[in-house]
Amino acid sequence: MLPVNTAILTLLIPLASATLIALFLRKHGALASWISTIAAGVIAVFSLQLLFGGARNFPASWEWIRFGDFAISLGVKFDDLAALMLLIVGVVGLCVHVFSLGYMHDDGARARFFGGLSLFMFSMIGIVLADNLFMIFIFWELVGVSSYVLINHYCEKQSASDAAKKAFIVNRVGDFGFLLGIIMCYWLNHTVNLSELAEHHVFSTAIPLLLFCGALGKSAQMPLQVWLPDAMEGPTPVSALIHAATMVAAGIYMLCRIEPLMVPQALNVIMWIGTITALYAALCAIVQSDIKKVLAYSTLSQLGYMVAAFGLGALEMKIYPLGLPRVGHPEDIAALETVGRGFLAAGVGAAMFHLTTHAFFKGLLFLGSGSVIHGCHHEQDIFKMGGLKGKMPITFVTFTIGVLAIIGMPGLAGFFSKDAILYLALEKNAAVFAILVFTAVLTAFYMIRMWKITFFGSARSENASHAHESGLSMTLPLLLLAALSVAGGYSGVFGKLAGSVALLVPEPEGAKHMTMLLTSLAILIVGVGSAWFFYPAASTDALEEKSPGLFGVLEWLKESFDRLYNYYVAKIQQRFAMLLNFLDQIFLAGLIIRGFAGLVGLVGYGARALYTGSLHVYVYWFLLGAVVLWAFAAGVF
Amino acid sequence: MSPFGLNAYILISALLFAIGFFGVLLRKNTLVIYMCLELMLIASTLGLVAFSRFNHTLDGSVFVFFILTIAAAEVAVGLAIIVALFRKRHTIAVEELNSLKN
Amino acid sequence: MNSCNPQLLQLAIATPLVAALIIALGLPKRFSVKLAAMAFIIPALIALWLWWQFPAEGGGQYQYLSSIDTGLGSFGINLKLGLNGIALPMFLLAAIVGLAAGLYALRSGAERLKLYLMLLLVMHGGLLGVFSSVDVFFFYFFHELALIPTFIMVGIWGGRDRNYAAMKMTIYLTIGAMLSLIGLIALYTRSGANSFDLIELKHAIAVQGIHGVAQNNIFALLMFGFGILVSLWPFHTWAPLGYGAAPSSAAMLHAGVLKKFGLYGLIQIALPLLPDGAAHWAWKLALLAGIGNILVIGFVTIAQRDLKQMLGYSSVMHMGYCFLGIATLSTAGSGGVVMLMLAHGLSVALLFLLATSIHHRTHTFDLTEMGGLVQKTPVLAAFFVAATMASIGLPGFANFWGEFTVFVALWKLSPVMTAVAVAGVIISAVYGLRAAARVFFGQPSEQLQRVLAKHPALDLDWWERLPALILLATLLFFGFYPRALSLPVNQALTESVSATDATLSFHR
Amino acid sequence: MSTELLKAIADSNQWWAIGPEMILACAALGLLVLEIILPKDQHRFIPIVAVLALVAVLVGVIMNFDAIRGGEELFGGLIRLSAAGQIARVFFLFASLLVLFLASVCLPRTRMPRVEFSHIVLVVTAALMLLTQSNHFVMFFVALETVTIGFYILVSYFRDSALSLEAGLKYLVLGALSSAILLFGIVLIYGAVGRVVVDGVVHTGFEYGTVATFLQQHPDNFLAIAGALLVIGGVAFKIGAFPFQIWIPDVYQGAPTPVTAFLAVSSKAAGFAVLLVLVDQVFAPLSAILRPVLSIMAAATILFGNLSALTQRNDKRLMGLSGISHAGYLLLGVVASLTIPMATGAVWFYLFTYMLASMAAFGVMAYLGVTEDAGQEIDTYNRLAKDHPFLGAILAVAVGSLAGIPPLAGFMGKLLIFVAAFKAHLYGLLAVAIIGVVISIYYYFGWIKAAYFESPVVGEEGQPARPVTTISLIGATTLTVLALATVLLGFYQQPLTGWLLK
């Protein structure tokens, strides 16, 4: 089979699966789940085949719609970046599917769930393969809707329904900028094809920033991060796949795709947003009691890392001798292209590296938490768990690997990728470096906190005491992901998977190497140690008891955005809407239209009243007529 | 044998017409209104006869025949209506004939 | 077979009208229902056939032409039928929405069903006629033919405020129709063609052109006339009221198809024939549509509590995109509008259908008195969410292509206006998802629980599912394969654009 | 008497040409004869003779329609045959047939004599036909007065009803007043033109052709202009144009329904037929004055008619007031005909569609009416469609056509007038007409609303107030034909346009 056909098949198989389930298998949950899982398996196989088949950048494009000069085409751009991303989607997707077989076994709406998963796979693969921005946008929206459907899985719960709605709308807000950016890009460059853009494009600060808005929403960066914690209302496998490993990473992927369009100012903004998000989310994660919420904030934080990493690539501008490119001087731009690009790509490398490892260990953590939740009969509060270490050994071991990976235990995947980012920061911007280091400490702190409270001590609730190890379909994916979380960071593995992208990962050299290693160890020791000793495996939050003030500040921090947005929606948007509604219905439709109609009616009454029924009055009318006619004849008028 | 010119007759004709019209405006008695209408017709006949005489075309005078006949028929029908109405309403005052109105 | 395609086109229009006449002449109810079903199905089949037969490169010209002199030949009015690349998809839309509305009506259990079906058939016949008329006069004529039953249906079978709604709708739409009629007559007299035939009008205007001021005035007549019919802000207040009151099938056909008359007229007639006038008014139109229809009405829609009223307002809002597309005066803009017309027609019809189905189960349209319906009616919920997604412009549904293309084209006119339009997408997501959530998700409200205790809700039966499925499938088809539409439309548009260029070059 | 004289009589009076009118007159006399010779219990068959006579004449006229080339002057210039005259004949014959039909519905309720009614209708019809063909002011006035006097009687025909008599009296006084005005106008024209000798033949100001020629030569003769305008004023009374429309609602309301229909259709049409001849031929040189006069008249008529109809609730008054607005639209056509000849055809087309729709509406009113039929409110139509679907449907078609709703004939009439007006560049008047149409939608819609949307009228005992109406086969057929024709002409105008717009 030609690679291009494989690629197209990879895209279409999940669509077929989704269609099949939607149309015919609504009431046959078991069959639906197997079909969806098999589809995921085929995708995984195909993605491996494409990755290792070596074929890259094969031409594939079909016109989809055309009006005049404007056309949208459906095309595939398959380079190393896409291959890597496809693999992540395929592998994590397969794991999640298999895991779901067990996790969702008793769910009444299983068919809908698996249909949604297939739809998501389709959309996500679409983003990965897309060769132009229009197409990215299309699939971008589609992942949004599959996310909506899956978050809304427990739709009889008001909170789930609200969360789904929120996720969709917040993403739309991000897409507002994204779409404008795409359109602007189209009119400025007369193409949105990624390859053509890479070769030739007009420099503009607005375009990359607008495009970044898309990532802002999808990857839940400040200030649009609010939807991701709420999205945990969805089933846990969904959180693993969509809200940790793949969809939220699509923003990063998209940024890497449009990296040629970037200009320093835009990168600067991106970097700071990523950094602040990373810190903010880490702070919020400390006060969470819901196991999934902790992981959600951790995801936010890690995404912040990736965004920051991407943004960091720009700081090398100071070595650029000619300064910023001047308007109307193409030679400046040409120089920027040749000199600046190598450095920019370092951000891409670091971001993608962390994206990959994060996909593995965060997928693992979420699935692990799913296993815990499943084992504890859908109990999600970590303070009501405890003592699961012995009851769920496989889960415990794999979860521990995940935790260690995320906090950057040397030797595990997270260590390498986080190191790359920190090193990049160290090289480019000290402030960012400091913040990121502090965030890393916090990461270790809250992860250990959660880990300890969940697994250690004794069972603190009925559900936890009856916890049991999950079945094979759930542990198997855990094991696979755990293996990847360990191995994924080694250049031998990552280099194989990422190809040329791996070459972009910055590596500390010489003394810097040592600095980085020490920093990492320090982070680890401080974070892990403080958490381990601070938090007992008890049913209450130690921080809340010992320092309610700090706890309160963090709580406030967490909620302030939601408060702000809720205030906007309830007090500003809704009131504005009511005001306009009032104006429309009362003022326009009522006062003006009805008033005018009433006026005409009054005139009508007046006209009607002239028919008095009195013969004399009528004779006067005739006199009037005769006089007027006479006057006309006499030339009075 | 007409000592005065055409204009004098036309003036009288117009005057009669105006007086008739004024009567229709003013009077409340249906019968008198009707008389005034007849007066207007007669005013026209005077004009016709005068024009006929001075223009030396007979047609105008012949028209008067028709007008007189028509006027007579009109009077007959009109009076019949007035009588019938009086039987119903016991009045011929115009201001009381206002059942038909808004 | 091809040779009788013009006759098939005539047949498609005649079938519903003749069926209506037969029913009017006293056919028993049993047969009436069957006959009506046939009369809804046959045009749909013919439309599909004609679409299938449409020459791949023939979008620029009118196909299936036929002409009948009804007695106004001396005025240059002939019943001339045919389809070009723009008319074809609209004709298909009319046939499909008509089929869905008809099928839905057959089992609607309306009081005086015969009259209901009869009026619906007349409406259907008119709609098919509108989009297949090459003669501008008959284009208008068929529109009115379809419009009148709407008023009656609102008046007889309408819901809340039906009398006032019917009256208001009638007067508004009459004003709009009269203005556009005057505009069309002006076009006829000013073109010098002495013919209402669009093809001849185009030729005549290409040869002699119309003076600039006259163009502006005629375009204004058409713009405001058609604008009222399409609920251009601030002449929109009839729409939510009317749709709120209209019975489902009438609302489906009116909001879905008939309302597109004005836009179709602007694209097919006004833009190619009056390029200078269009250029003169483009910005004003864009302002009205952008600020008024999209932003103001968007927010007003958010404030709605009544489901049908909300759908009515959202339909007004979406018309804003169409006007913006027209205001771009570009092939892409117009093409996007055609796509959007088709898509919005399908999706809004689907939404009205589903809204009525919801009402059958909840016995209310008040969004605050619903909730949790998904547990009883998952299929209905799925359809509704899909339709909502379609109407808020999700890729995969035809609406997306329309809106997207309009956005892209709009940038040329004004980036700010583009931002306004794109912001509308957020607004529509807000109210669309909120409605879906209020109806289906969460827990049922107390009122609803009481209603459900009295009338246990069943999921969609097949008579509701079939029309919904037809509409949704068409939406998805064009969503996934937009080329099926863009190909003929593009041909027709480039044809008229080149004609426009010829006219413009004549002026300069 | 000399033979030459007899010969001259024979030459100038080509009686064959007015055969239709003569047959009607003879038939009218025949009715009276039949009334004398037939026993009383068979008198109810006599009106059928009238109907038969009308049908026979109608068939004859239609068959010989093209036999008359037009332009021939007969009876020494009293009569001028024309295509328009032929159309008018057909129109009046049709209308009178329908009036007799309406009378057959209404008169039995009041037990007023039907023979006399039919007689008067026949004579008036003949006079109407002559009126439109007259080419001479004497002829014109005599025919007009015959019509008018006939209407005086017909309007007050229900002499048991004070309303009918009051209407008769009002019509009488105002009709006589308008006749006087018109007559004075004729006198002035006659005087102004004076004695004209062409080729040794003496012509007077009574002859249309002479007047036209005179006006051509003396376009600023005050007497002639004043006379012409007074004549126009007299005609304006007939058509109900502002400000001479004031009598219409009262008289329409009081008159028996068939007579109201007769007035609304035939009398108005006669006015327009005459106006077209006067404006386009006789007073054509005065178009500089006539255009503003008629334009103002048309605008005021449209606005006033529609506005005053807006809140009207009595069905016959509504027909009257809306009829005023129709006169306005027709006047628009007349104004257009000053520059666009084709407007004449449009006016006639409009008149035909107006006849069809009005007669159908009056038919429904006749069936629903009671003995005292002047007090019929729109509310009495409530839920008609439910109680009586047939009448409801007819009413809907009729009112729809009057409102000018598109698939119906009335719309086509309006369209043709508007096109003509557009071609004549009457943009201001068009705008007024559009406003009028929009306003008219409101009240016509209210009527349909009552019939279709409202809840039923409930009498005092909770019984439906509507008497059960039985419709004879003929009645049903007639109404169906009217409605179908109205619908059909909306779609296919060939039968009428092929004929009017030649």
Next chain:
Amino acid sequence: MPNLLFYLFTFLAVGGALLVVVNRNAVNAAMFLLLSLVGVAGLFVLLDAALMAFVLLLVYAGAVVALFLFIIMLLDTTPGAQKPFKKATIAASTLGGALLILGVISLTKRGMLPSTEAAGSVPTLKNYAEQLFTTYLLPVQIVGFMLLIAMLGVIVLSKRFAVTDKAS
């Protein structure tokens, strides 16, 4: 002498007419109408239309005014029943009268014809007859029918129908 006669007849015609309008009694009005008619007839005679004068007197004085008087007596309306005029009525009729006078004045100002002498021979009865039976034969016929329907109308409006009256 003719001058005097002219003034006399004019005075009779116009004065009679005015009195018809202004006096309050219907019977008097009828009598003044007669007076006015006599004046007009006299003017006819001055215009060499003696036949017309004769016919006028015959028809109007003989038939019309007699009929009026008869009806007035029949209906027996009391003259004093008339209410005084309202102020609005007075104002309106003053205005109306003024407008009418204005019309007459404008006619004298604008509409005066060149003063021509009455020319030609005086028409005889034969002339009239010839006209009526040749040129105007058709109108004569029509007028006949008109009289017929007028008569029928009067009968219908006045006659007591046995059946009808039962109904009422």
